[in-house]
Amino acid sequence: xxxxxxxxxxxxxxxxxxxxxxxxxxxxxxxxxxxxxxxxxxxxxxxxxxxxxxxxxxxxxxxxxxxxxxxxxxxxxxxxxxxxxxxxxxxxxxxxxxxxxxxxxxxxxxxxxxxxxxxxxxxxxxxxxxxxxxxxxxxxxxxxxxxxxxxxxxx
Amino acid sequence: xxxxxxxxxxxxxxxxxxxxxxxxxxxxxxxxxxxxxxxxxxxxxxxxxxxxxxxxxxxxxxxxxxxxxxxxxxxxxxxxxxxxxxxxxxxxxxxxxxxxxxxxxxxxxxxxxxxxxxxxxxxxxxxxxxxxxxxxxxxxxxxxxxxxxxxxxxxxxxxxxxxxxxxxxxxxxxxxxxxxxxxxxxxxxxxxxxxxxxxxxxxxxxxxxxxxxxxxxxxxxxxxxxxxxxxxxxxxxxxxxxxxxxxxxxxxxxxxxxxxxxxxxxxxxxxxxxxxxxxxxxxxxxxxxxxxxxxxxxxx
Ligand SMILES: [Zn+2]
Numbered sequence: 001x002x003x004x005x006x007x008x009x010x011x012x013x014x015x016x017x018x019x020x021x022x023x024x025x026x027x028x029x030x031x032x033x034x035x036x037x038x039x040x041x042x043x044x045x046x047x048x049x050x051x052x053x054x055x056x057x058x059x060x061x062x063x064x065x066x067x068x069x070x071x072x073x074x075x076x077x078x079x080x081x082x083x084x085x086x087x088x089x090x091x092x093x094x095x096x097x098x099x100x101x102x103x104x105x106x107x108x109x110x111x112x113x114x115x116x117x118x119x120x121x122x123x124x125x126x127x128x129x130x131x132x133x134x135x136x137x138x139x140x141x142x143x144x145x146x147x148x149x150x151x152x153x154x155x
Numbered sequence: 156x157x158x159x160x161x162x163x164x165x166x167x168x169x170x171x172x173x174x175x176x177x178x179x180x181x182x183x184x185x186x187x188x189x190x191x192x193x194x195x196x197x198x199x200x201x202x203x204x205x206x207x208x209x210x211x212x213x214x215x216x217x218x219x220x221x222x223x224x225x226x227x228x229x230x231x232x233x234x235x236x237x238x239x240x241x242x243x244x245x246x247x248x249x250x251x252x253x254x255x256x257x258x259x260x261x262x263x264x265x266x267x268x269x270x271x272x273x274x275x276x277x278x279x280x281x282x283x284x285x286x287x288x289x290x291x292x293x294x295x296x297x298x299x300x301x302x303x304x305x306x307x308x309x310x311x312x313x314x315x316x317x318x319x320x321x322x323x324x325x326x327x328x329x330x331x332x333x334x335x336x337x338x339x340x341x342x343x344x345x346x347x348x349x350x351x352x353x354x355x356x357x358x359x360x361x362x363x364x365x366x367x368x369x370x371x372x373x374x375x376x377x378x379x380x381x382x383x384x385x386x387x388x389x390x391x392x393x394x395x396x397x398x399x400x401x402x403x404x405x406x407x408x409x410x411x412x413x414x415x416x417x418x419x420x421x422x423x424x425x426x427x428x429x430x431x432x433x434x435x436x437x438x439x440x441x442x443x444x445x446x447x448x449x450x451x452x453x454x455x
Contacts, residue, residue, distance in 0.1 A: 119260075
């Protein structure tokens with residue numbers, strides 16, 4: 001593991017570690033990395049004592065706004081965020097679900113306007129993780145962890 | 156940014172009370188053409204004759220002119236026009252929009268697009284705040300106060316949006332609630348949590364004959380056949396949650412029965428002549444409260 005990290009170490013940027021392998025591509029999607037022009041390396045199905053299999057993403061010269069990166073707390077709350085300067089970890093961030101979430105999450109109410117017309121979803125977090133509850137700004141119904149669906153950024 | 160009425164919680168306690176006292180003024184003197192230079196758009200994406208006529212009467216009493224449609228039959232909506240485009244167009248023509256739409260959240264979305272105030276006349280199963288305002292007005296008018304009342308909500312407490320909004324609105328006024336419903340249609344957990352967080356007492360029963368005697372308001376709702384997977388269960392429940400005159404003998408003299416109408420068989424016809432029946436007057440109060448809301452949102 002130590003070796004792998006060294007191989008692909010970045011000088012400056014952000015490292016997202018301890019992402020469950022099954023969520024790796026969703027994390028890439030949520031962060032819009034498919035549209036990024038930064039240098040990105042990622043690995044998946046790496047051995048992890050904590051998760052069994054984990055994924056890791058390293059993005060050079062990129063630092064995220066808290067609200068942007070915190071959105072991945074919805075699907076990978078145990079992920080670790082390291083901010084790198086000059087090959088050193090200068091900051092470790094803990095993920096918390098943002099108070100408001102714009103886009104990304106689909107409202108679970110099939111009769112919600114956001115599921116019928118082109119309306120960006122907007123939620124208020126009324127219960128924090130792990131068993132979070134999100135209140136839809138439009139239909140006022142709750143979308144919970146069990147019913148979470150991520151809207152792809154890939155459109 | 157114009158002020159809208161989309162959910163009952165868009166209005167504070169003070170704004171609710173202001174609206175109710177304005178409604179009282181309009182009831183005393185219903186012909187006040189203070190909006191004769193205004194155009195109210197009444198756009199109903201699904202038919203609701205009762206609500207539409209109440210709004211249009213209110214607008215006319217205020218002297219405003221009314222434009223709009225009562226269903227989408229002959230409109231560009233059937234050609235696939237988005238709600239956004241319809242609202243953009245209508246808000247260019249009018250000073251205020253009254254919208255009824257079958258999708259939850261449509262009214263909130265419309266208010267974000269519109270350049271003029273929007274009143275929600277029902278967005279799917281979500282909110283119908285002017286119904287709540289007329290319920291509050293009816294309670295205030297019959298009880299002389301909103302504070303410290305015992306409200307018994309009966310019937311479909313799971314899907315009935317009127318009871319959910321009324322519960323939220325009454326929570327400003329230190330109420331006590333009794334929820335009377337079959338197991339299938341109990342008050343959802345989130346509303347009970349809401350009351351618990353506010354320290355508002357409530358209890359639940361399946362038995363309609365319990366809790367009638369000390370209630371100040373009995374709020375009846377329709378139990379709809381569509382809500383049941385088992386038709387036999389529906390038949391059983393339907394008759395069980397039907398109020399008749401003989402059940403009211405022990406009630407408090409001030410007790411009034413409200414119902415958002417239309418009623419089917421949840422209130423027997425023999426109750427209509429009783430002093431406790433208030434559901435027909437309640438509907439009439441809708442015009443005054445809607446006059447109050449329209450004039451308030453237009454700053455008159
Ligand atoms: Zn929604």
